[in-house]
Every structure is written in structure tokens, then in C-alpha cells.
Amino acid sequence: MTGLLLNTSSNNNVIEFDRVNKWYGDFHVLKEINLSVKKGERIVICGPSGSGKSTLIRCINALEEHQGGHILINGVQLDEQEKSVMAIRREIGMVFQQFNLFPHMTILENLCLAPIWANHLPEIDAQALAKKLLKRVGIEDQAAKYPGQLSGGQQQRVAIARALCMNPKVLLFDEPTSALDPEMIKEVLDVMTELAESGITMICVTHEMGFARSVADRVIFMDGGEIVEENDPETFFKHPKMDRTQKFLGQLIGH
């Protein structure tokens, strides 16, 4: 993987988790998480459901708050201060499993909303930006439609374009293809692969192991709120160290 070698040259970490802990009530979801993500790195996180992988990436843009340890984004500590949280969120794009497009707005309005209301871009510039990004994800002809009129794959591509509208430094994907029909998964993965090649920092929770193998610089396996194993995809898939990882991969490939 050439990506890994290229990106080690810049040693400033975009995301830094320092012994992060989180509880839902009495349930300990994240246990002593240490993780650093370099600029331009592409990371895939996998693991069984309930392992804390979604919670982990949702802590990065403070959709979930953590109760112990520190999270640093570009060297700035995430804390409860609304202003700093908003500033950090504008730097981090997120794509959800359920797309979460705004159903009462057209595709173009969905894309223009944040540039206009959070970045104070003039409407004309926002629309130009939105059209450019819709073209990039291959659905510029759907701009005037409403989300409900699009297929799942198209909606998810709109969601990716919407996240890109804020020109984020980091993109988070929370199981972006899990709600899609098999025939639509590929069109979304193609867009994600194109993005990965553009050099943006990506953290992706997914079970698409083919995507992980071809795109990721590093694969992280989580279980029970802990990072069990992390490695480059080559080693991760061919020679997993931990028995838990082997069992998980065995089940994934076995069926």
C-alpha cells in the first residue's frame, strides 16, 4: 500500500484519542481507547455489532460525548464548549447509515444548507459548489428532486456530496452501505474509493472487506468497546494475530 508510505511524511495527527472512556448509563461502551489518525490516512473500523465502533466515530464530531480521557482534533481538545464543538464539526463531514437527508428540501437545498447557514456563503456560490459536488458523485441531473424520489444508492451519494460541501478535512462514514440493496452498494463504494484516492482523511465503519482491502491504510478491529487489533490490510486479513479477530474474519468470509 503506497498510501501508508506517502502519508507518514507528515507526522501531525489529525485525530488523537488519549485513553478515551465512555459509558451509556452503567454500560461501558468505550474502554481506554488510544488512537491516532494521520493526515490523509484511510482507516476502516470493523467489528461485531455493539462493539463500540459507531460510538467511537460519533465521539470524533461530538455527536456522543466521552466521559474520560481526551480527544484532540487538529491539536484542539474537544470539550463541552458549544463554539469549539461547532467549529470542529465544520471541519469533519459525516455520512450516516440511514442517509439522514432533509426530506422537505430538494437535493440542491440539502447541499446548500450548511454552506449558507453555517459558513455564510452567498447563495450563488453555495449552489455552484453544490452542483460541482453533485457532478462529482454523478447525480447532477437530480438536483431539483426531493430525497424521497431517489434510490437508496443515489441518496447516499447525495449525503456524501452534502458532507463534502463543508470542505471537511476529515470524513466519517458510519456503515454507509448497510441500508442499501446489493446492487446499489457498488455505486456508493465507487464514490468512496474515488474520495479515498483524492487524499482526504477517512474513517469508515464498514463490513465491506473488499473495500477495506483495496482502499484502507489501516484496519481496526473492535470488540467489547476495545481496539482488539489494528494493522495494514495485507497483514490484517492474511495474518490476524488475535484469536477474536480470526474468529470474526472466519465468520465474515465463511458464509
Next chain:
Amino acid sequence: MNNSQNNIFHPRPSLPAPRHSKGALHWVKTNLFNGWFNSILTLLAVALVSFTLPGFIQWAFIKAVWVGDTEVCKLSDDGACWSFIDAKFRVLMVGVYPESESWRAVVGTAIFGAIIVATVANWLTGKVLLVAWLLVPVFGYFLIGGGFGLKEVDPSLWGGLMLSVLLATVGIIVSIPVGILLALGRFSGTPMIKALSIAVIELVRGVPLITILFMASVMMPLFLPPGFIIDNMLRIQIGMIIFSSAYIAEVVRGGLNAIPKGQFEAASSLGISYLKAIWLIILPQALRHVLPPLIGRCIALFKDTSLVIVVGLLDFLGMIKNSSLDSQWLGYETEAYVFGAFVYWVICYSLSRYGALLEARDPTSHSK
């Protein structure tokens, strides 16, 4: 066959739906006489209509007197005397409002009508529409009550349909935003605001409107600081707004609860603040969801204005009752109430149709 030779899948062409489900006779069969129970209901309904309708048409149209004074009406004793409505028209519309100032009601009606037409026809949109409607209460009170150059007319002289429409319109326009704020308060995560909103909503909903009107009319002056006087009419208006807001709050809360959490998360992840997310993403969807019950609340509020008669205001219904007691025109209560019912129905049904129009216009509507 090409299919089997090349193994290429050719989807069958879509065919039109079968036609045997059409025609008038078929419609009658499936809608009016489907099963013995529906057939009996249909026959009963036909019987009821044929017993009552011809008599009503005879009375209301064929034998009715349209022009002339009481003497003419007395000659035709089995027809309606619509000239009674004509004679009482001014009183029914504006009550005892000074005759020299009646033109203000006409001007008000014209402007209000123009705003309604512009709204329904979609000529006004966005902020202009919002501002126009928010100015209606201010302008309405000014035009009817006077001040700033216009001759002042004491609110005790306001009456008739003018008063009903004023109370209802101002009530609706003010209680929708107040109701939305209460709903957002109950929806919010801040315990103090939430508790306060719940207290207001549940307290008001636990009391009948009549009680609130009596409170506003009789008790509110006792609680106000000395020298601080709010007119009876305005107190009753405030009472109606408080009552209506509590119900609208619960309607809107239903809509807020229906919005998936993911909508908030998507907005947050884009760096949009909580208040902007509420305004741009959550409320527009929530209000679309609750449009039918919201229109229902508006209709209910309009009809509820007829209760102000118990606290001494002479609204439309009050004037109808008053007019039928006139010694010159005794015995025409039926005409008065039929006319009143007709006016109420026209206004309420128009509101209902406007609600349906709004739903039909919504490009994301589910009811298509």
C-alpha cells in the same frame, strides 16, 4: 425465441390495468350497495334526504321572501323571511359599532380579503407572507379601535361577525407561535424550561374555555397592579390565546416527536447550531406532519369565539340572538340561526379546504 438462444433477459412490457373496475353502475355497486348493511344504510340515507330536503328547499328558496318589510313576510307564513337578514345585516356584521365608522369594517374586510386571496393564490411567499400575517393583528386592532388619527371606538361597541373574525384571526396568529414555543419548551432538554412548559400546558388544558374566559373577564383585573387597566375585550382575547396555545403546543409536539433523531445529527454534523436546526430542519417537517390537526385547532378556535357571549361580548352569535328578539321582527329566529350556521360553515369549510390545498401543494406529501 431470442431469449432462450442468447440467454438475455428481456423484461415483459407493462400492460395497462384491467378496465372492468370502471363505470357508474360498478361505482354504485361497490360504494352504495356492497353488502346488506351498506344497502340498508343507503336506503335510510335516501329516505332521510327525501323527507327533509324538499321541505327545506320549499321553505328556504321557493316560498321565501327576499325583499320587503315585516308585513310582506307575514303574508307568506310557510316561507323563509330573508329580508329579515337584510334588515339586520349591519348589526349582524358589526354589532353596535358606530354607523359613521362602519366604512372601517368594509376597508378592513377588503384588506383582509386581499391578504387571504394573495396567500391562497401563492402570490406572497416566505418572509413577506410571514410579515403580512403578523401585521394583521396590529392593523386589525388599529383599524377597528382607532387611535393615531383615526377616531377611537371603545371595544365595548365592537361586535358581530367583525368581532368573531377579529378574535379568531388574532387568536390563531398569536397562538400558533406561542404554541410552537411551548412545544419546543416541552421538547427541550433544559429541565427548567421543560417543567415550566409542561406546567403551563397541563394547567390550561385542565380547565374549560368558559372558565378561562370568566377568569380573564372577572378575576384578571383583581390580580393586575392598581391603575393598570386592560380592556375586557383584550383580556378575553388573551384568555383565548392562552387556551388555544396549550392545545396547539401539544399538536406541534406530536410533530416534533415524529422527526427522527438522525435529522438533528445530520444538522449537527454539518456544523449547524441547535436553534438553526430547529428553525430550518425540524420545525418545517414537524409542522407539515401536523397540518391537519393544526387546521382543526384553527377551526375550533373560530367556533369557540361564540362562547364570549357569556362574558358580555356581542359576537356574531350574540348579535343573531339579539336580532331575533327585536319586537319589530319577532318570530324569525329560524332564519337568523340558519343564516348563522351557514356563515360559520362557509368560513370553517374554507379553512378546511385551504388545509387540504396546502397538503396537496407539499411536494413531499405522503397523501398523494
